[in-house]
Amino acid sequence: MKLLHSTEGRLAVIAAVVFLAMSALAPDRFLSVQNMTSMAFQFPEFAILALAMTVTMLTGGIDLSVVGIANLSAIIAATILTQVTGGGAGTVLIAFAAATGVGVAAGLMNGVLVASLGLPPILATLGSGLIFTGIAIALTGGSAVMGFPDATAWIGNSTVLGIPTPLILFGLLALAISLLLTRTGFGVKLRMYGANPLAARFAAINIDAMLIRVYVLSGALAAIAGMVVMSRANSAKADYGSSYLLLAVLIAVLGGVNPYGGYGKVIGVVLAVLTMQFLSSGLNMVGVSNFARELIWGSLLILVMIVNTWRATGRRT
Template sequence: MSNHASKRRGTDSSYDDLSFSIKRWLSSDGNLTRLFVIMVLVFVTMAILSPRTFLSLDSFSSMAFQFPVLGILSLAMMLSMISGGIDLSIVGIANLTSILAAMVMVRLIPEGASAGTSLLYIAVGIVCAMIVGILCGLLNGFAVAKIGIPPILVTLGSMQMFMGLAIVITKGQAIVGLPEQFSAIGNGSVVGIPMPLIIFILCIGAAYLLLNRRPFGMKLQLLGSNPTASRYGGIRNTTVLLKTYALSGLLASIAGLVMIALTNSAKADYGTSYILQAILVVVLGGVNPNGGFGKIAGVVMAVLTLQFLSSGLNALHVGNFFKDFIWGIVLILVMVINVVSPRMKWKRKPAG
């Protein structure tokens, strides 16, 4: 065989390996491939309907500041769903913890404080918010794992409890006047990259390592797939659930901190629409609502898809009430597709 033919075969082999790698990354029963196509179609459709507004630099900059809050909340929802449960309290945790952080920063920082003193109180407020978020998550996990209450009922009740507690603390009023150093977290940039986006990327990296490079990820997926088999396999289901809901609470608190940094204020009813949107993102991203399976890449693409759709609808001057209607329709359609698609594939399989 000639050297030319050998090199050509080697090149073809490398190309085939690369093609296989891309296909393997995009394909998870077709979920990632389908989601990638949907994301591109939504982007192209909105670009055609409103090219000047949607494709402007200001629009993309605004998106980069907006979607990280939903993205972090979706990661929190993803963890609970992989375990076979759900966490409806993430927005309640986000608001409660952010209000506590805002109170520390606004009411404890003395007038005329130096930059170093302000940063110290800001750090104390952030740490307090994260600790309270973990404790709220542990409360949910204890009720689910130890008492045995269904997750949807536990987190529905705790959502009302956390939001009610936030209203009592603030008396329904907004906390304003956050320090400028803290507001920079929501409105500042590093080498042109918005700070909220950087925080979201860090959360993605941490979640990826946790689910794919640590034993906890395997235990969580086994628990979500079959709790009985997981228990007989030597996995402490209670410990895994406690860790899962604690991490969900931690991520919710981080989302709450980014949210108040963006708005420079804290209030008990911020972001209530994020609950439905987070569920939509997770389901659209290919996470099994029954537990046991989910990929970070799918959730990220789903967040971008919803942000493209939301920004495009805003450019077309579509009202918020109609957008809520669209979110509900999309959620139902995605769940129907996820249920029907495997059945169609099973019917198409040749017998024998």
């Protein structure tokens, strides 16, 4: 039973159980190729947001502005796509670059607020999230931006060798973040700061620069998630994905990331994302409403926290 001793091990078991349970509940529909493809298209957008949440949580912070950044970047990209004529791949590339730039700038603002001005991350990102969403509303007047060139659909709606593009994108990002956290000095510093900020300071880590990079990374990831949402919805709007914030926090915590900082693995986050998607699609097929899903997500979040805390205190004594 060694598998059950690590958070990730328990999560792998939970993911498998949920998969089997859903397969048993709706065998012909849940296990169909169609459902598998549809799930693979659905989860990357909030999974990327969860990655953004994970890197900030590792430092003991949180980024409540990810959905705001995603929507603002999507709206900037959408505006470029609809205003700049000529269409084609060139415009799409420019739009994506602009969106990533917006994400980086927004993340930089969060980073400066948290690191240089010393604001608590909850408040800094709560305030900046309101600002990003507010700018998005002010730019569009609250309505959706639509009418993109065909090339835009590539990132969200196409497949490469039969694998959905968003899934490939998420896979690459997850791999990159995982390598960044485990194989680079930056990753070690980041987790060290999360585990013990004072020790990190005494170890002569440039904390301000590190925190700024963390929030910039989070902002850039949020902007990429925004691109996926925009491409899949074929439009951009200031209030898309408002439920994704809770979902991103939930996935990170479910994935074993310690909200006080210091511990978390990308593989855990990936397993948590899969669990949530299996649960979500499966319940949908059994005919459970969206509100019941909210209830189940919330209960799951609390349950996982109870189990993790109980295991942690059990180890210490």
